[in-house]
Amino acid sequence: MELERRGVVPFLIVTSTFLPLVRAQAKARKVEPRVVVVDHPIGGLDGSEFATRIDAAYAGVARALDEMRTDEMRRTR
Amino acid sequence: MKIVDPTSGLPGDAEIASVAHDGIPEDALCLLSNSKPGATELLRGVAARLEAERGFTDIGFASKPQAAHPTAEETLDHLAAQYRMAIVAIGD
Amino acid sequence: MTDVLDVPDLSPAEWFGWAEEKGWSDGLPTIPPTEDLVDAMLAAFGGDPPEFAPIPPARMIPTLRSVAANAVMAGCRPADLPVVVAALLGTMAPAYNLHGSLATTHPCAPMVLVSGPLRERLDFNSGGNCFGQGTRANAVVGRALSLVLRNVGGAIPGTMDRSTQGSPAKYTFCFAEADSPFPSLAVQRGFAADESVVSVMAAEPPHNVNDHGSRTGEEILVTIAGTMAESGSNNVYVRGPHLLVLGPEHADTLARDGWTVETIRERLWELARIPLERISEGNHVQFDESGIKPEQDGYTISDGAGQLHICVAGGPGKHSAWIPSFGATELVSTRVAG
Numbered sequence: 001m002e003l004e005r006r007g008v009v010p011f012l013i014v015t016s017t018f019l020p021l022v023r024a025q026a027k028a029r030k031v032e033p034r035v036v037v038v039d040h041p042i043g044g045l046d047g048s049e050f051a052t053r054i055d056a057a058y059a060g061v062a063r064a065l066d067e068m069r070t071d072e073m074r075r076t077r
Numbered sequence: 078m079k080i081v082d083p084t085s086g087l088p089g090d091a092e093i094a095s096v097a098h099d100g101i102p103e104d105a106l107c108l109l110s111n112s113k114p115g116a117t118e119l120l121r122g123v124a125a126r127l128e129a130e131r132g133f134t135d136i137g138f139a140s141k142p143q144a145a146h147p148t149a150e151e152t153l154d155h156l157a158a159q160y161r162m163a164i165v166a167i168g169d
Numbered sequence: 170m171t172d173v174l175d176v177p178d179l180s181p182a183e184w185f186g187w188a189e190e191k192g193w194s195d196g197l198p199t200i201p202p203t204e205d206l207v208d209a210m211l212a213a214f215g216g217d218p219p220e221f222a223p224i225p226p227a228r229m230i231p232t233l234r235s236v237a238a239n240a241v242m243a244g245c246r247p248a249d250l251p252v253v254v255a256a257l258l259g260t261m262a263p264a265y266n267l268h269g270s271l272a273t274t275h276p277c278a279p280m281v282l283v284s285g286p287l288r289e290r291l292d293f294n295s296g297g298n299c300f301g302q303g304t305r306a307n308a309v310v311g312r313a314l315s316l317v318l319r320n321v322g323g324a325i326p327g328t329m330d331r332s333t334q335g336s337p338a339k340y341t342f343c344f345a346e347a348d349s350p351f352p353s354l355a356v357q358r359g360f361a362a363d364e365s366v367v368s369v370m371a372a373e374p375p376h377n378v379n380d381h382g383s384r385t386g387e388e389i390l391v392t393i394a395g396t397m398a399e400s401g402s403n404n405v406y407v408r409g410p411h412l413l414v415l416g417p418e419h420a421d422t423l424a425r426d427g428w429t430v431e432t433i434r435e436r437l438w439e440l441a442r443i444p445l446e447r448i449s450e451g452n453h454v455q456f457d458e459s460g461i462k463p464e465q466d467g468y469t470i471s472d473g474a475g476q477l478h479i480c481v482a483g484g485p486g487k488h489s490a491w492i493p494s495f496g497a498t499e500l501v502s503t504r505v506a507g
Contacts, residue, residue, distance in 0.1 A: 002148065002153050003109070003153060003156060003157060003163050003165070006153060006154070006157035007157060008156065008157050008160060008161060008162065008163050009161060009162045009163070010162075010163045010164075010165050011162065011163070011164045011165065012165050012166075012167075013119065013120075013123075013164065013165065013166040013167060014167050015167060017331075018167060018331065020327070020328045020329075021226070021272060021328060021329055021331055024226060024227075024323065024328050024329050025226050025272075025329070028226060028227045028228050028229075028323065029228065041115075042113065042114065042115035042116060042119055042166075042167065043113060043114030043115045044114065044115075044451075045115065050115065050118070050119075051122075053115075053119060054119060054122035054123060054126070057119055057122070057123050057166075058122070058123045058126040058127070061123055061127070061164055062126075062127075062130075062131065065131070078175075078176060078177075078178050078179075078201065078203055079173050079174070079175055079176075079203065079204045080173070080174050080176055080201055080202050080203050080204065080238070081172055081173060081174075081202045081203075081204060081207040081234050081235065081237070081238040081241075082172045082173070082174050082235065082238065083193055083202055083235055083238040083239045083242055083316070083320040083321070084193070084229075084235070084320045084321060085172035085231075085232060085234070085235045085238075085321075086224075086229035086230050086231045086232060086235055086321045087229065087230040087232070088228070088229065088230070089222070089223025089224075089228045089229055089230040112459075114455060143406075143407055143459055143496075143497060145266070145269050145273060145275075145403070145407050145495060145496055145497030146266070146269065146497045147266065147268060147269060
């Protein structure tokens with residue numbers, strides 16, 4: 001969020017458990033970051049569990065990138 | 078009865094000037110890890126997929142020294158001067 | 170902007186439920202912060218209006234009135250407000266790391282340690298059961314600070330306060346240090362003995378050190394070091410400050426045997442080691458990634474003798490307490506105004 005205030009577009013990967021905190025902090029800072037939610041937790045997982053987190057995070061980031069591009073195209077039309 | 082609002086206060090965020098991004102490529106992307114267990118590995122995994130499937134190159138990386146510490150202002154300024162986008166794990 | 174709210178006239182029991190519904194309570198009953206009670210508290214505030222910083226996570230800057238309103242709600246007397254303000258200012262020092270300490274999964278609470286003449290003037294308990302119930306000043310000052318952080322700063326459990334288990338210390342964690350054979354913590358930190366000082370640290374509740382058997386200071390330090398050598402403490406890999414609160418009888422034995430604050434600190438640094446076999450393989454990796462390496466036969470507690478702060482509090486008995494911290498924090502001491 002501090003990056004967004006500096007003009008960088010952030011994609012925040014958060015676990016579902018921490019989503020309320022991130023939403024509340026974004027509201028407090030008056031920013032609207034693009035949020036990618038993955039299952040909690042990230043730490044303490046075995047290899048296959050962790051691979052599913054990477055898959056979910058990548059899918060979310062890819063989707064957010066596409067949405068950002070679409071938004072940009074709409075704005076420049 | 079009249080009470081004093083115990084939640085009252087003044088908004089506290091100082092304005093931070095956005096960095097001019099002239100000359101920085103549209104897809105300049107970095108990773109910022111909060112150094113919680115697994116966060117850096119997760120970001121690296123996502124970056125590898127973005128390079129393989131989306132053609133991103135030269136993805137930058139920065140991390141907090143430890144999860145419990147805030148990200149240094151210098152680190153944020155440094156990233157903002159070089160990149161247009163950041164993937165942050167886990168967002169805080 | 171007005172900070173005055175017109176609310177229905179409510180009985181104490183109705184107010185309890187009303188404030189709870191508004192999200193303003195820690196779960197215990199509060200006093201309605203009526204204008205007259207808040208004004209009376211402000212009238213007793215001596216010094217200049219303090220310059221407060223934003224309180225995370227909501228990043229709101231409290232006013233002296235909103236701090237006083239929370240102090241009223243907590244049950245403070247007007248004379249308690251300067252102590253609450255000093256404690257709040259201490260938590261706002263960047264080194265304290267208020268944002269991290271409020272949003273973390275760690276159970277840390279804002280510990281408030283009172284030194285100097287105000288201890289007696291306001292009846293703070295530095296003696297028996299000083300960490301426990303039964304003394305108004307200890308109860309309400311720590312509670313007022315927690316209410317400010319909750320109500321102005323938005324540190325609400327489940328949303329912005331992400332503590333996995335929390336701790337009872339989050340209701341209130343305030344005590345005073347006792348006179349002892351050693352210089353007070355405030356004097357150790359450069360304040361004059363006649364100054365009243367509040368020291369804050371994002372801390373775990375006290376970990377008891379029971380030692381009825383030892384007969385010398387050296388033996389007592391062996392037992393304290395054993396309590397400190399805890400493999401699940403943030404001080405192992407986040408490092409940072411920690412506090413030893415010697416019970417008076419342990420302190421007397423140590424003083425009798427010629428120990429000083431400095432030599433106690435140095436000896437505990439040598440003795441408190443976590444044997445390698447008590448650290449899991451995964452934690453070895455995590456510690457290593459955090460730049461923490463074992464020293465010969467074990468891991469150290471924090472990164473030097475100077476990170477251990479020492480004071481004396483408590484009543485008769487053979488108990489002391491070790492208070493580990495969040496790690497990414499500092500013990501911050503602030504003179505009480507007025």
